[in-house]
Amino acid sequence: MKKYIAFLFFFLLFYKGFAQESPGVKKEVNEGKDLLVFDLFTDLWQDAPSTAKVRPINQGVNIYVMLNFPIGTSNFSLAGGLGLSYHNFYSDAIPSIRDTNGIISGKTEYYKLNDYYKKPVDYSINKTAVSYLEIPVELKFKTRAERNKRFKASLGFKFGYNISNHTKYSGEDVIENTKDEITLKKSNIKYINNWTYGIIARLGYGKFNIMAYYSLSKLYEKNLGPQIYPISVGISITPF
Helix, strand or coil, X not given: CHHHXXXXXXXXXHHHHHHHHCCCCCXXXXXXXXXXXXXXXXXXXXXXXXXXCECCCCEEEEEEEEEEEECCCCCEEEEEEEEEEXXXXXXXXXXXXXXXXXXXXXXXXXXXXXXXXXXXXXEEEEEEEEEEEEEEEEEEEECCCCHHHCEEEEEEEEEEEEXXXXXXXXXXXXXXXXXXXXXXXXXXXXXXXXXXXXXXXXXXXXXXXXXXXXXXXXXXXXXXXXXXXXXXXXXXXXXC
């Protein structure tokens, strides 16, 4: 994950230099181009499988590098860029293509930990995590005021490609059946959808916004896993 964040900041430096040096990019009347957008949110997972009890808070993060293109002398601009998103699905169940009897089912299903390991399991963390490289495109509106005193609103669309996914379990040792605490990670969950896309909106004042994202894509491929999808709600910070 660190290498993707490093790449994103390199991309930010490139974008900043491009905006300063390219004569084709029109400078805004008011400085502050929201070059970096940082979202903190929780995922409200829809259509979760009945076999999984989902945690109410499923924290996630978006980091976007954006470049604004003003529309004439209006208060509107088009923005596009590149970013990373990280989503978590916390529950008491584990995704597997093998059922509780070890038989391959041909698709990914969620089985409760107690049923899968055939005993009560004491754990602190159990989640499915997915990361995407994303391209957001937004139509933005902001009032003509100082950067920290302007109202802002945006509506857009983003699509992304899955760059990593894994499960993480921290709890008692289910491998050797002891009370010792272990952490298990399994990468490349079977039948995770490679692509994601949906609608994103922001509304705010100064450097802070509320944000919402509605996914139009499912977490798993059709007919090969539970057709769950996130609605993300949180805050956005634009420090630059």
